[in-house]
Amino acid sequence: MNAQGWRLALNALVLIVSLLLAWEALFAVVGSQAMTSPLATFRYLAQLLATPTFWDHVEETSRAFFFALAIAILSGLAIGFLLGAHRLSGDIFEPVLVSFYSIPKITLYPIILLAFGLSLPAKIAFGAIHGVVPIAIFTMTAVRNLNQILLKTARVLRLKPGKIIVSVLLPAALPEVFTGLRLGFALTLIGTLLGEMFGSQRGLGYLLMTAIGLQNVPLIMAITLLIVLFAASVSTVLIVVDHRLHRRMP
Amino acid sequence: MKLTRSVYYRFVLIGGFVLLLELLCRSGVIDRLTMQPPTDMVRDLVLLLISGKMNAAMLKTFVNVAVASGLAVIAGIALGVALHGWHAARQVLEPLFATYYAIPIYAFYPLLIIMFGLGDVPQVLTGFMLAVVAVIVNTLNGLDRVSRVLMKTARVYRLGPIATALKVTLPSAAPYLLTGVRLAVAYAFIGVIGAEFIMSRTGIGYEISFAYNNFDNRVMYPLILLILITSIALNAALSHWERVIARRRSRS
Known part of the structure; x- marks a missing residue:
């Protein structure tokens, strides 16, 4: 590892230690009625991870998240490429996408429940509508801002359309598209969990909701910790890849 | 055209x-x-607004959004300025800011309810937590772009650190700060409405979920429409203001 790598690792370590210390300090202030200490939470989480019924919930959430992410990525890329390639459509729909991004989508949840019923498709749809927008916006911008010289060169070389997409368009747009995918990942996760918090009988979101009803603080803390750990670690990996891709481009 | x-x-x-x-x-x-057919939604919304039944809930939600976004803007700009001056702390916190929006903030709402009870505090805090990092990041971004000449001029005039911040750096970073404000309002809105929807006793989010649970579509759809119109209008107004300032900046 080079000097910069060591420095980044040290910074991450300092951050994690200070977050744990802040948690411990907050615990000392608010007391065991309102939250559990870091050590107790990790221990409770380990206990949860050893119970088979908990894995049923994890599996349910993972399945919903997987399908939601697949739909968000596929439709986001398709919408983004179409709107990016066709200038007028892009101009027409960009403000619509941006407004959709900024509305509290949770208010649309009743409509989705009425349309899909209390089932897996409702959660998937809710996760997907959260994730699709950033992917579409970033893909559209990436395709629009493509260097025209690349396309001209491809035409001079008489590449076939399929070949142009695979070996020119995709590599050139990839860094921006990847940023969109990274944000889409995070928002789809949030959407899926939110979807599970209402009108669902299984999954981590449902478990969280029942834990609030029962005032089960250790369970709330352990699930929150698990979600945060998962989201933060995946997103860290995605950020590293994102930086690599961006640095590779001139 | x-x-x-x-x-x-x-x-x-x-x-x-x-x-x-x-x-x-x-x-x-x-x-x-x-x-419901859209025309019915609009009619029911008008009737609902005239009847005044929703006034208390609307007031509650709008006040909470205003408090959450106001606190987020003040705290975010203050923290942004502080971190801009304290390089070591910024380096440590940078990865937190980068992953922050990947973390479902709503997951903390249950904890906030247990800590503060079912009053306004958990909702305002959820909105605040969602909004504040966007303000910090945009403040830092704006401060990074203040030109060196301006800072040198401030030093030549022997301005103190506070006078420099108020008269030189913050005005120069204004377009970025405004982006932070716009995001703060949007995120605070999302946070407060979401929190009300998940669990609360008042507010428009609560009224929507209450109407949903009672299959009362003639209240639910107009309220959803109200939220959509309000958030889109707020966002459009703030981005218009943002563009006006950016245009004025590029002209001068």
């Missing part, structure tokens, strides 16, 4: 979509239990 043409097409398309929805609802393809 191209811009007006796209605006025109946008209105035609949205109008066409609403018309289609109206026809599908009126003809019974979409039944009344699933969706």
Whole structure:
């Protein structure tokens, strides 16, 4: 590892230690009625991870998240490429996408429940509508801002359309598209969990909701910790890849 | 002109979509239990607003959003300025900011309820937590772009650190700060409404979920429409202001 790598690792370590210390300090202030200490939470989480019924919930959430992410990525890329390639459509729909991004989508949840019923498709749809927008916006911008010289060169070389997409368009747009995918990942996760918090009988979101009803603080803390750990670690990996891709481009 | 043409097409398309929805609802393809015809939604919304039944809930939500976004803007700019001056702390916190929006903030709402009870505090805090990092990041971004000449001029005039911040750096970073403000309002809105929806005793989010649980579509759809209109209008107004300032900046 080079000097910069060591420095980044040290910074991450300092951050994690200070977050744990802040948690411990907050615990000392608010007391065991309102939250559990870091050590107790990790221990409770380990206990949860050893119970088979908990894995049923994890599996349910993972399945919903997987399908939601697949739909968000596929439709986001398709919408983004179409709107990016066709200038007028892009101009027409960009403000619509941006407004959709900024509305509290949770208010649309009743409509989705009425349309899909209390089932897996409702959660998937809710996760997907959260994730699709950033992917579409970033893909559209990436395709629009493509260097025209690349396309001209491809035409001079008489590449076939399929070949142009695979070996020119995709590599050139990839860094921006990847940023969109990274944000889409995070928002789809949030959407899926939110979807599970209402009108669902299984999954981590449902478990969280029942834990609030029962005032089960250790369970709330352990699930929150698990979600945060998962989201933060995946997103860290995605950020590293994102930086690599961006640095590779001139 | 191209811009007006796209605006025109946008209105035609949205109008066409609403018309289609109206026809599908009126003809019974979409039944009344699933969706109300758009004209009914608008009529019910007007009636609901006139009746004043929702005034208390609306006031509650708007005050909470205002408090959450106001606190986020003040704290975010203050923290942004502080971190801009304290390089080591910024380096440590940078990865936190980068992953922050990947973390579902709503997951903390149950904890906040247990800590503070079911009052306004958990909702305001959820909105605040969602909004504050966007303000910090945009403040740092703006401060990074203040030109060196301006800072040198401030030093030549022997301005103190506070006078430099108020008279030179913050005005110069204004467009970025405004982006932070716009995001803060949008995120605070999302946070407060979401928190109300998940669990609360008042507010528009609560009224929507209450109406949903009672299959009261004649209240639910107008309220959803109200939220959509409010958030889109707020966002459009703030981004318009942002563009005006950016244009003025590029001209001078």
